[in-house]
Amino acid sequence: MRVWVFFVLCLAGKALAAPQQEALPEEEEVIEDVTTESLQETVGTNPVQVEVGEFDETANEEEEEEEPSDNPCLNHHCKHGKVCEVDENNAPICVCQDPSTCPETMGEFEKVCGTDNKTYESSCHFFATKCTLEGTKKGHKLHLDYIGPCKYIAPCLDNEISEFPLRMRDWLKNVLVSLFQRDQDNNLLNEKQKMRVKKIHENEKRLEAGEHSVELLARDFEKNYKMYIFPVHWQFGQLDQHPIDGYLSHTELSPLRAPLIPMEHCTTRFFEECDTDSDNYIALEEWAKCFGIKDEDVDKNMIV
The missing domain is CATH 3.30.60.30 (Wheat Germ Agglutinin (Isolectin 2); domain 1)
Known part of the structure; x- marks a missing residue:
C-alpha cells in the first residue's frame, strides 16, 4: 500500500492532471x-x-x-x-x-x-x-x-465523465511500467505481476507516457485493449486491503480518491457511478465495467 500511495502522489499530477480550479x-x-x-x-x-x-x-x-x-x-x-x-x-x-x-x-x-x-x-x-x-x-x-x-x-459534467477512465487506464499502465523498471529486487511487484507487466513493457505498440489527447487515448484503448486489462485488476487488488474481500469500501478508496480530487474533479462522480447497485461497495465486476473491461475478461486471479 505504501508503494501505491507513493505513486499516486508522484505520478497523478503528470498523467491525470486536469485544468486546475482557482x-x-x-x-x-x-x-x-x-x-x-x-x-x-x-x-x-x-x-x-x-x-x-x-x-x-x-x-x-x-x-x-x-x-x-x-x-x-x-x-x-x-x-x-x-x-x-x-x-x-x-x-x-x-x-x-x-x-x-x-x-x-x-x-x-x-x-x-x-x-x-x-x-x-x-x-x-x-x-x-x-x-x-x-x-x-x-x-x-x-x-x-x-x-x-x-x-x-467544479461539478463533473456529463461530457467530462467519459474522459476520466481514459486517463486513469493510461496512468495505471504507466504506474506499473514504472514499478517494473524501478523494481530491481525491491519486491515492488511479485513474480506473477512482473511477468504480466514485462509483456506490457516490451510491447512495441505501447503508448509511451505523456500528455495525450482523449482521442488518442480512446484509439489506443481500442487497438491495444489487452494491454489495459491487468492494470485495472492490479489497482483493484492494491485498494482491496481492509479487509481483502473482493469489494471496495469508501475507506479503501480513500488512498486513491484523496490525492486525485484536486486534480480530477470527476473522481467522486466516477466512483459513485461505479457502484451500480448502490450498496456502498464496488465489486470487481463493477470496477472493471467502469474502466471498459469486458465481462469475459474479468478474472479474480489477476488481483492476487
Whole structure:
C-alpha cells in the first residue's frame, strides 16, 4: 500500500492532471464552526463530496506491548489522532493528541481538506482535531476529503465523465511500467505481476507516457485493449486491503480518491457511478465495467 500511495502522489499530477480550479481566497479557505446545512451554501464546498473514511481508519486503536520495557508506551500503538500516555498505574493508554504538538509543516503540499471545508496544516492536525470531536455529531461527519488546501472543485459534467477512465487506464499502465523498471529486487511487484507487466513493457505498440489527447487515448484503448486489462485488476487488488474481500469500501478508496480530487474533479462522480447497485461497495465486476473491461475478461486471479 505504501508503494501505491507513493505513486499516486508522484505520478497523478503528470498523467491525470486536469485544468486546475482557482483556489479560494485565504479568508474563505478556513471556516469555523461549519454546520452541515451551511456547507450546502458555502462557495468553497466541494459539490461532489461524499463521506469517506480516512487512511488506515480500520487500524486497531491499541495494541498491547509484546515485551516488557521501561517505557510502557514503547510498543503500544495508537490510531491516527491519538498518542500514548501512562496512567497512574503506569499502564499505557491512548489519548487525543494536542494539534499544537504536531510536527511543523514544510509547505502547502502537507495541507489537507476536511469534509467541514476547513484546511488543516497537515494530516496530523486533522486527525488530532477529529479525535477531540469523538462522540459528537460533528466528529462523526468529519472525514478527510482530499489532499491539499480546500478550494472550489467544479461539478463533473456529463461530457467530462467519459474522459476520466481514459486517463486513469493510461496512468495505471504507466504506474506499473514504472514499478517494473524501478523494481530491481525491491519486491515492488511479485513474480506473477512482473511477468504480466514485462509483456506490457516490451510491447512495441505501447503508448509511451505523456500528455495525450482523449482521442488518442480512446484509439489506443481500442487497438491495444489487452494491454489495459491487468492494470485495472492490479489497482483493484492494491485498494482491496481492509479487509481483502473482493469489494471496495469508501475507506479503501480513500488512498486513491484523496490525492486525485484536486486534480480530477470527476473522481467522486466516477466512483459513485461505479457502484451500480448502490450498496456502498464496488465489486470487481463493477470496477472493471467502469474502466471498459469486458465481462469475459474479468478474472479474480489477476488481483492476487
